[in-house]
Amino acid sequence: MNPAFSVILLTTLTGAGQGLFLALFGSELAHALKLSAPMPGHDFYVLGALISLALSGAGLVASFFHLGRPERAWRSAAMWRTSWLSREVIVLPAFMATTALYALSHAMSWPITLATGAIGAALALALFVCTGMIYACLKFLQEWASPLTVINYLVLGCASGLTLASAYAALSAAELMTMMTSLAIALTVLGLATRSASLLRNARLRPRSSLQTAIGVHHPRIAQRSQGLMGGSFNTREFFHHRTLQFLRSVKWTFLLLAFVLPVLLLAAGAMTASPPLLWLAFAVQYVGLLAERWYFFAQANHPQNLYYQTIS
Amino acid sequence: MSTVRLSNPHAEPVEELDVKKTTCYMCACRCGIRVHLRNGEVRYIDGNPDHPLNQGVICAKGASGIMKQQSPARLTQPLIRRPGTERGAGEFDEISWEEVFALLAERLKKLRETDPKKFALFTGRDQMQALTGMFAKQFGTPNYAAHGGFCSVNMAAGMIYTIGGSFWEFGGPDLERSKLFIMIGTAEDHHSNPMKVALSKFKRNGGRFVSINPVRTGYSAIADEWVPIKPGTDGALLLALCHEIIAKGLYDREFLARYTNAGQLVIQDPDADEFGLFAMDPEGDPVNPDYPHNKYWWDRLTDKLVPTHTPGADPRLRGSYALPDGTPVKPAFQLLLDRLKSYTPEWAEGICGVPADTIRRLAHEMGVTARDQKIHLPISWTDSWGVEHDHVTGNPVSFHAMRGLAAHSNGFHTIRALAILMSLLGTIDRPGGFRHKAPFPRAIPPIAKPPRGPHAVKPNSPLDGMPLGFPADPADLCVDDDGRPVRIDKGFSWEYPLSAHGLMHNVITNAWRGDPYPIDTLLIFMANMAWNSTMNTSEVRQMLNDKGEDGEYRIPFIVVCDAFQSEMTGFADLILPDTTYLERHDVMSILDRPISEFDGPVDSVRIPVVEPKGQCKPFQEVLIELGSRLGLPAFVRPDGTRKFRDYPDFIVNYETEPGSGIGFLAGWRGVDGQKAIRGEPNPKQWEMYAKNNCVFHYVLPASYQYMRNWNKGYMEWAQRVRMRRDADPILIHLYSDVMQRFRLAAQGKRPGRRPPPELRERVEKYFDPLPFYYPPLESQSTDTTRYPLNAVTQRPMAMYHSWDSQNAWLRQIHAHNYLHVNPATARAAGIGDGDWMWAESPWGKVRCMCRYSEAVEAGTVWTWNAIGKASNAWNLGPMANEARKGFLLNHLISEELPMQGSARRMSNSDPVTGQAAWYDVRVRIYRAGDDEPKESWPQFEPMKTLPGVTKTRPGVLKYFVGNWKKRS
Amino acid sequence: MTQLALVIDLNVCVGCQACVTSCKSWNTSGTAGSLADLNPYDEDPTGTFFNRVQTFEVGSYPNTETVHFPKSCLHCEDPPCVPVCPTGASYKRAEDGIVLVDYDKCIGCKYCSWACPYGVRELDPERKEMTKCTLCVDRIYNEALPERDRKPACVLACPTSARIFGDVHDPDSVASKAIRERGGYQLMPEWGTEPSNHYLPRRKTEMTIRPDEIVRTDNPLKVDGLKPMPDASTPALDDAASW
Ligand SMILES: Nc1nc2c(c(=O)[nH]1)N[C@H]1C(S)=C(S)[C@@H](COP(=O)(O)OP(=O)(O)OC[C@H]3O[C@@H](n4cnc5c(=O)[nH]c(N)nc54)[C@H](O)[C@@H]3O)O[C@H]1N2
Ligand SMILES: Nc1nc2c(c(=O)[nH]1)N[C@H]1C(S)=C(S)[C@@H](COP(=O)(O)OP(=O)(O)OC[C@H]3O[C@@H](n4cnc5c(=O)[nH]c(N)nc54)[C@H](O)[C@@H]3O)O[C@H]1N2
Ligand code: SF4
């Protein structure tokens, strides 16, 4: 596929926002369940939720750039029965609204923070599922059609959210920093594992479609001589990245380094030295890494329609 | 409401569309179309289901006619080169039509009064040669021709000189009843839609389709068998097929004996003046003095000499005999046998690359199918010798061939070989085989003759003779007493005696050189002679601008009539903006090459469906106006006043001779419109055509539809309606005594004209009365180890020559072209798929891109014809693919070849017909350096946009017509 | 239940592209239009077309087949492009199985095109709405058109009648018969989309001539005294034996 920046931003920004929200709510819940002693003041949650909201809001804004007809975006909630995209379109605003309410209830010290948080967390998780399923449900995009796609959206979103939470906590709730960084490290390592699993899986994929099945001629040697158009079309622009394999490979190693290895090191260093800048750096590096990861996620997906668009003459 | 818009099939009120019928001219096929208009704008064009030619279907070009009207390259104003600026600089001023006519009339009048041949009129892929030819004749200049000479004159002449008809617009394969169809060297051809319709029916009926072509595209794609062949070698293949068919006794003896000259006796005394001509019976009835029939057979039943076609006799086809006076004679067929003897399949394999076993198998398939799957139609007819037949026989093997054979300098003989193969199989004008289309068959050769010398060209008088014709004898050549050419293109001279369509490809070079003489005014209509229809394009472009020592242009005045800003318009002194086919009246005339069907004559018209753009004026009207102003006899009354109001008036009222009843259109003649083919002018003729799908189809009775060369009923009918002058039979010329007459002249035999000494050997060699194989002239004079590959072009189905790059839809299909190379050949040259590469001939080179293809013979490279464009021509943007990535193969092809053993240069053409040898060029290929620009070469100075042509090209085109619910 | 579709006969398609531009011509000014063209007269022209004809080469020289391959929306029986559409703009009609886009609902998210394995949907670059073959739904039921013309534009245009239009659920339709009798097949069957459009494969007519069929009793060589005989100089039994 040809990665679209709007979608890359949407999924990475809201992912981090969802992760951050889960971190906030998690800490509140842990406190409520007496699993961890300290609980920072309401301000921490208000600002944290607003950051999360800002991230998902930014994602939402980015998503509009993906639409040809943003003014009709309201229509996209219609098909929630069948379309994961429609479901995402419903869940994302719901999550944002809940996040806002969560911030408000903390600000107002209403006693509904836990309940709101629980709903928000459920929506955050649902949103991960929706986003992941948008891709995972396209069965002939074999690189995506796997539970790992959903898992990765979930784990990577949480990892970046927790890295952000670590940095945030280091600034305004030092007592949570260790817990957050430990979790961030754990999730990043887990992310490395699940993402690597999907890379390994994809490396072993054998495309089910071939030129033979595409045109229904079962000769071992088929070559396209003309795709029927010369100046390109939607089908040559949308589904292929037009980069070399080498470029793709370097993006892969870059994101493995930036999204996983460096963040873990920075998180560990930041936690040990209690250095907020290091933790912020960890988040920044990881976010950039995830942009690359997401770019790669799209670029690596080999759409069978490309079999039809290979040669001009 | 929007939700149901697409669910609601009635959403578009198509009943509000105004449907007009006319004839397409996105190409020369001339299909019937329906133009659907909304508020006067073209909403949709489709095929007219009631039209006999295309039966409702259309092609990619025809369906894109809308975009021709939208073209940003449309000319809209008459333009004159700005005084004081250089030709080619692109500086023009607008002038009025009145000024145009005044200027042209004055200039041409002077020429006509002094030396009419200083005016040359050459036309490209037009369909109004009846009118342009007549204009030239009336003007008095021999310097007229249309595109035929650079197109396919070999196909026309080779077959017309053999069977009296040809493929192309003259006849074709009867695929409805054929069982085996062999297509040779055809990519798309003129009969585009009908061929496709017929081919698919043929295949569905289980017919077997074999394609012989170095390249497998288009039609060949769906062939049951593809026989890749080396370009220029089909002659060898065809002769070997003839050899095998005769060797196995698979020829149709009955057909040959009666309907060809196979059994007629040819004089074999090498010392006789008449050597190689038919022995004539002085007592016999010549029947037709111009085409005497009083020849002999050797009757095998009585073993005696008898007059040809003696009732009850059957000629010997073999052996050698002696006339009563002792003159040795042989049947023509025996001479053919002698000729074919060494042309074995093994011999051919070494030349054309087709395995001998394949050649034999193909010969057997043809022969056995022709013999064993005979068709008997219960149609009675009478032959020219009065014998009644109660059925028509067909041998269902058919052929079609085009420029793959024609566009080689050995094409004439190759095509003769094909016509002879078809005749051996007995498939001429028979069901399932080849069939003629009216007004064919013609006499061999046809009666029309070119002017016979300089005396035919006189000031202030029409030309004596037709500008173009079919020489039958050296006396018919258009040469002076020294044997030098009279025409600027040297047509009908000893260099190319049978150049029935002229040699348009040499006009510019000859005029530039002043050889045989300089001309004054060159009028080019509908031909892109500064680009794709010229050879040696880069240099010809310079010649167009070149000045002599006196500082004057070597070609003093160039007038171009075009509809678009083509490459050619850049070289004009005067530009006449033509209308498009949707804007004008036009006729597909029986006097030209109409759109006849096998079952009878068909002609058709165009009727304007939209208003002309800007100041555009149909060239037809320009000619009528000029003819009237110049007082050309056909256009004025005896008192000198104008005879015709306009072109439609001319079409209705013009008669070839006063009272002849023959005019441009054959339909609805006679005062009440009841007469066909011949009859008085009918003032309502246009209306009748308009009412009848713009087409007139005269269906012959079944008994006149076959065996027309020898069909008494048909011939008498044709004579009665004056479609033919004579009614005598047209025997197939297996052996061509016409050719022999030229050879004898070269050998100094018989009284009459002689070729100039330096051409004697050439004429003697190539005027062989029987087909023979020789390598194309260019290969003969090229180092083929240095230039090992053949380079050819093909017609893309979705583009017409250079016309369609201004068409927004079609150019998305072919925006630029590649050189297609067999991967093995490309790899050997170190060229990768998609790489930039050079193709170089002895005459020039081009840089282009390579595309691997497994569907091309390994010694051949090919590209689509005329996709590459000069920068900014056709008002395309400076970075348009056509100019930056596309290329023109013509830069590699020379319009002249050095004449062997002489400093002289001769046209790169067939030595018999002057057919341009486009497909003879030899090339070598190599990879372009990595440091070279990724751009085709040569590049040209961008053309300036002409005044009146839109200055702004849309970045986005959202074509939506009419005010019906216009979408954003 | 009706399922309208095209059956494309690769045995006769010559790749002429008539269906491509006829489709464009009909549709750009119709209910599905306008269909934009970008850079129409400049570098790399590109535009919205519902139908494309491609060319493939099968095999290696000299045993090469050139296959022209037209492709438009296949109107899948189980169209993956429909359920993914968030707005319901993409839908499959119950009455005749045509898969359509309601342009006024489309938000241009392109998701449906991702969900189509065949690369036949095109987002119009100007309207920013998803477009595709409508099976000329605005022609086929249009009673203002003469009966003969109530067919898709591409079908009427096709000179080789390589495009058969009909109800593939009606066993008696020409389309169904062609599929049955000519081995009609679907593209990428591995995805279970059940395309309604089918393709008919190439079929070859071969000729076999046995040597004994070549020379017949009525061979004209007899008449012309040319019947192949070994010439006297080739060895015979007489040269080697004496009885
Ligand atoms: N769409 C479209 N239709 C057209 C035209 C157009 O430009 N576009 N042009 C019209 C005109 S003016 C003409 S003259 C006709 C021409 O109609 P065609 O004769 O069909 O046109 P070409 O493309 O010249 O085809 C030549 C074919 O011969 C093959 N060939 C080349 N050399 C040899 C050879 O030595 N032997 C054999 N066996 N094959 C060979 C080439 O590979 C090619 O397939 O088409 C007419 N129709
Ligand atoms: N390399 C190579 N070169 C070839 C060939 C080949 O096979 N290979 N084929 C040759 C053959 S067979 C031919 S016939 C020629 C064709 O050669 P031409 O006839 O010269 O070429 P066209 O491109 O058809 O363009 C003729 C001109 O007519 C103009 N025109 C179009 N419509 C109209 C109209 O309605 N009115 C007027 N007045 N002008 C109009 C166009 O704008 C164009 O400038 O090319 C020849 N050149
Ligand atoms: S074949 Fe030629 S005349 Fe017929 S529709 Fe196509 S462009 Fe028009």
Ligand code: SF4
């Ligand atoms: S071909 Fe593609 S667009 Fe058409 S119905 Fe099937 S999946 Fe949908």
Ligand code: SF4
């Ligand atoms: S692009 Fe339009 S039709 Fe396609 S999924 Fe999005 S809204 Fe639906």
Ligand code: SF4
């Ligand atoms: S059915 Fe109509 S919309 Fe579909 S490809 Fe054919 S012409 Fe185009």
Ligand code: SF4
């Ligand atoms: S119109 Fe017919 S023959 Fe031409 S490309 Fe389309 S399907 Fe093939």
Ligand SMILES: [Mo]
């Ligand atoms: Mo031509």
